[in-house]
Amino acid sequence: MLPDEPSKATHSAADAGPLRDWLSAARDNPRAVGLFCDVDGTLAPVVPRADEARVPVEVSRLLGRLSAQLGLVACVSGRTAADAKRLVGVGGVVYAGAHGAELLNPATGEIERTPELEAWREPVQRFVNALDAAEMRRNGVRLEDKGFIQALHWRGSEEPEQAEQFVARVVEDATAQGFEIHHGRMVLEIRPPVHFNKGVAVAGLVESYAIEHAAYVGDDLTDLDAFNALRRLHDDGALTTALCIGVSSSEQPQRLVEAADVMVDGPGGVTDLLQTI
Numbered sequence: 001m002l003p004d005e006p007s008k009a010t011h012s013a014a015d016a017g018p019l020r021d022w023l024s025a026a027r028d029n030p031r032a033v034g035l036f037c038d039v040d041g042t043l044a045p046v047v048p049r050a051d052e053a054r055v056p057v058e059v060s061r062l063l064g065r066l067s068a069q070l071g072l073v074a075c076v077s078g079r080t081a082a083d084a085k086r087l088v089g090v091g092g093v094v095y096a097g098a099h100g101a102e103l104l105n106p107a108t109g110e111i112e113r114t115p116e117l118e119a120w121r122e123p124v125q126r127f128v129n130a131l132d133a134a135e136m137r138r139n140g141v142r143l144e145d146k147g148f149i150q151a152l153h154w155r156g157s158e159e160p161e162q163a164e165q166f167v168a169r170v171v172e173d174a175t176a177q178g179f180e181i182h183h184g185r186m187v188l189e190i191r192p193p194v195h196f197n198k199g200v201a202v203a204g205l206v207e208s209y210a211i212e213h214a215a216y217v218g219d220d221l222t223d224l225d226a227f228n229a230l231r232r233l234h235d236d237g238a239l240t241t242a243l244c245i246g247v248s249s250s251e252q253p254q255r256l257v258e259a260a261d262v263m264v265d266g267p268g269g270v271t272d273l274l275q276t277i
Helices: 011-026 057-069 081-088 123-131 133-139 159-177 198-208 223-236 254-259 265-274
Strands: 031-037 074-075 093-098 102-104 111-113 141-143 150-153 181-183 187-192 214-216 241-247 263-264
Touching: 011 031, 011 214, 011 241, 031 198, 057 074, 057 265, 074 081, 081 093, 081 102, 093 198, 123 133, 123 150, 123 187, 133 159, 133 263, 159 181, 159 187, 181 223, 198 214, 198 223, 214 223, 223 241, 223 254, 241 254, 263 265
Parallel strands: 031 074, 031 214, 074 093, 214 241, 241 263
Antiparallel strands: 093 102, 102 111, 141 150, 150 187, 181 187
């Protein structure tokens, strides 16, 4: 185990460099350091229903301390920016919601959105309103309204095979109508055909805050966009250090494991990591 690494982190020797370099920068040049964290499954343990999620008080306190210490701490979530802030509960943190489509400015409290998205709010909602609500209930599929993004969840369904068959039909219909489809861990998102993702949000924040050493922590496929963005910035010389941290779980995507520099053991491992900074 390398000095200053969280006890629950696992890595190969080849991957240890970015973690060591980022932690060193956080000690020696903290105002040039950025920390980006997903929320559900990363800061908050995964729960059957999204509205039951909770970020532990200890984690919120750690993020509060780090937001005063580092150049930037940002939570980048599939939730709306307002909901991510409600869940994390730290005022000094930047919140990028709806996978980067929203940005909550901590100085003004205002939410900035990609303008093109608003035009798609009604068509997306009209599409999900036309779904068979009775069949959704029978199969344990729940709808989460994120405005211009609509999410179908089936975690905890008593009929998971039927739920997945239902979702597969939704994918076919949504694709035929020109919507974007994004898969997560037992969740399907129906989005407008407008380019936005966590990587776009992270890249914009790195530039806005003049970050030189950036780390991103995430547990799902949508977090790979942020991994890729950091690595592109590093390759282009815009970042001195790019650290990609995956959060392990029983449902971890293999692509996440392959892309991460370091894997930590669940949200508890994330807490251990935050305590070393």
